[in-house]
Amino acid sequence: MPADPKAVLTGVHFLNGDVACCEGALAAGARFAAGYPITPSTEIVERFASRAPEVGGVFIQMEDELAASIALQGAVWGGAKSFTVTSGPGFSLMMEHVGYAAMTETPCVFVDVQRGGPSTGLPTLPAQGDMMQARWGSHGDYEVIALCPNSPQECFDLTIKCFNWAEDYRNPVVLLMDECVGHMTEKVVIPPAEQIDVTPRHLTDKRPGDYLPFKPCDNLVPEMAHAGDGYRFHITGVTHDERGYLAVTSQAQDKLVRRLCDKIRSAADQLTLVEEEGTEDADVVVVSYGITSRVAERAIRMARERGLKVGKLRLITIWPFPENRVRAVARRVKTLVVPELNLGQMVYEVERVAGGLARTVGVTHAGGGVHRPEDILAAIVEGAQ
Numbered sequence: 001m002p003a004d005p006k007a008v009l010t011g012v013h014f015l016n017g018d019v020a021c022c023e024g025a026l027a028a029g030a031r032f033a034a035g036y037p038i039t040p041s042t043e044i045v046e047r048f049a050s051r052a053p054e055v056g057g058v059f060i061q062m063e064d065e066l067a068a069s070i071a072l073q074g075a076v077w078g079g080a081k082s083f084t085v086t087s088g089p090g091f092s093l094m095m096e097h098v099g100y101a102a103m104t105e106t107p108c109v110f111v112d113v114q115r116g117g118p119s120t121g122l123p124t125l126p127a128q129g130d131m132m133q134a135r136w137g138s139h140g141d142y143e144v145i146a147l148c149p150n151s152p153q154e155c156f157d158l159t160i161k162c163f164n165w166a167e168d169y170r171n172p173v174v175l176l177m178d179e180c181v182g183h184m185t186e187k188v189v190i191p192p193a194e195q196i197d198v199t200p201r202h203l204t205d206k207r208p209g210d211y212l213p214f215k216p217c218d219n220l221v222p223e224m225a226h227a228g229d230g231y232r233f234h235i236t237g238v239t240h241d242e243r244g245y246l247a248v249t250s251q252a253q254d255k256l257v258r259r260l261c262d263k264i265r266s267a268a269d270q271l272t273l274v275e276e277e278g279t280e281d282a283d284v285v286v287v288s289y290g291i292t293s294r295v296a297e298r299a300i301r302m303a304r305e306r307g308l309k310v311g312k313l314r315l316i317t318i319w320p321f322p323e324n325r326v327r328a329v330a331r332r333v334k335t336l337v338v339p340e341l342n343l344g345q346m347v348y349e350v351e352r353v354a355g356g357l358a359r360t361v362g363v364t365h366a367g368g369g370v371h372r373p374e375d376i377l378a379a380i381v382e383g384a385q
Contacts, residue, residue, distance in 0.1 A: 003027045003196035007055045010192050017155040017182040018043035021111060021175065022051065024159030025083055027196050030109070031057040032080040034071035036064055036090060039123045040179040041113035044085040065090035069097035073106045077235060079226040081163055081201070083109035088117045088130055092137070098172050099138030100237045102260060105214065105222060107166035107201070109159070111175045113182040114290075114341075116367035126179035127367025128290055128341035134174045135319045141257050143264035145271060146174040146319040148289045152186045158316070164199035165271065169263055170221050176318060178341070180291040180370065208232065214256075215242040220263035264320055272322040276329070279311035284335045284383040287326065287350050289315040291370060292339050299339075299376035308384050318346070323353045330354035335383030339363035339376045359383065 007026040015023070022044045025033070031052070035045040049059040058080075062068040065086055072082040086094060091112045101108055114130045116122025134146045145165050147158045155177065162173040204211050204223035213233040214222050222242075225231040234244035239256055241247040247256075264271070279285050284303075288296040293314045303310040313329055315322060330336060336358050338347040347362035354360050363379045365371050 001198055001200050003193040003198045004029065004055065005193040008190060008193040008196065010190055013188050013190060014185055015152050015188045016043065016185045017149065017152040017177060018113065019047050020152040020155040020188045021159045021177065022047035023190065024156040025109070025163065026051060026055060026057070027190070027193070027198070028160040028163035029081045029198050030083050030163060031055065032072065032075040032082040033057075033059045033084060034062050034068040034075070034082070035059070035084050035086065036062050036068050038065075038087045038090045040115055040182050041085040041087050041111065043182070044111060044113075065093040066097070069094035069110070070100070072108050073097065073101055073104070076106050076108050077227045083111060083163075085111040085113070087113050087115050089120060091130055091133065095133070095137040098144065099140060099142060101172040102138070102142035102144065103237045104235050105170040105260070106172070107170050109162045109166055109173050109175065111159075111177065114176065114178040122368050124179070125368045126291060126341060126370065128178055128292065129345070129367060130176065131318060131340070131342065131345045134176055141261055143261050144172055144174055144319050145169065145264065145317075146176050147273065147316060148176045148318050149181055150290055150293045150314070151181065152184060152188050155181065156188055156190065160196065160198070164197070167199040167201055168221070169267065170224065171264060174319075176290070178290045212242040213244050214240065216259060216263070220259050220266065268320040269324060271317055271320055272325060273316035274322055274325050275312070275314040275316060276325070277312050279313060279329050279333070281309055282311035282333050283309045284337060284380050285311040285313050285329050285333050286337045286339070286376065286380065287313045287315065288339055289318060289346065292341055295371045295373055296339055296376055298373040299380060302373060302377050303380045306381075308380060310380055315346070321349050321353070326350055326353045327355070327357070330357040333358050335359045335361055337361050337363060337376065337379045337383055339365070339371050339379070341365050341367045341370065
């Protein structure tokens with residue numbers, strides 16, 4: 001279905017990534033947000049607070065990130081598309097409720113604008129240190145979907161994608177931004193509402209007596225119903241059966257948790273978004289994401305000017321990890337160079353998937369700024385030898 005015309009600021013704009021993210025959320029149908037101020041994400045909900053009344057939306061500033069990350073889930077079950085925004089320290093606090101959303105199959109979006117850490121770290125400066133936390137931060141076995149933009153335009157586009165996939169898979173989805181992308185201002189083209197595909201909530205057409213809220217369809221994803229619409233069901237983070245009632249046995253645990261994971265794992269290829277260029281005859285491929293991918297572009301151009309055969313593979317989908325695409329590239333190159341604003345996170349996923357088919361070299365940076373292109377170039381030159 002197309003987006004709501006009242007929510008879409010059609011045309012060419014110059015927006016920073018945070019504001020573009022908010023506009024994407026509005027275009028995707030988000031009408032509730034809960035949050036707690038934290039640099040460098042606050043501009044997203046500041047924008048939403050000012051825009052929400054125009055489209056019948058609601059923003060609530062909660063007392064902390066824990067409250068924000070559960071309030072949005074209550075809003076979902078009440079019928080709204082909902083999201084919250086935060087940065088590293090707040091994201092850490094939200095981890096329990098990321099797991100709760102996975103267990104209760106609550107479609108919602110978490111936006112994390114990454115900054116330097118650990119702890120309070122560098123509140124106003126960039127890093128990419130939350131990549132593994134986004135996947136493994138909550139306890140137990142579960143899957144998330146996580147996307148990583150590298151421009152304000154993608155902050156708009158991918159936010160819509162996050163909301164659509166949250167609805168399609170009844171799963172929490174994370175938009176993993178970083179301070180540079182959140183605060184940079186660039187041209188953002190917002191198409192007319194009728195050109196923006198928005199996924200509606202997949203509501204059941206079954207009668208209340210016939211509906212089981214956690215009975216999967218063929219794609220392993222159950223249909224939804226909203227509280228107050230006459231359906232009786234129980235929403236709990238405890239292991240449950242298809243009615244939502246407690247079923248604390250090993251058999252029920254295995255059946256439920258395997259399905260929660262398999263509904264995402266079985267769709268991994270459909271969820272994979274990457275940007276690939278020049279990998280067919282490359283000796284070295286630079287695997288990057290977020291703001292680092294833009295610095296890597298300069299390093300790749302410098303390497304090509306030296307006559308080196310260098311390709312790029314930009315990860316847009318981070319989780320589920322694009323294993324098939326990375327492995328296909330690893331089969332035909334000498335070296336995979338992985339620059340990132342942390343001391344080594346996604347590089348280990350690349351190395352695991354490459355499985356010795358190609359050498360994997362990390363170019364680490366603790367954050368607070370971006371890489372020097374020359375440092376990435378040095379790794380490319382070494383990898384080509």
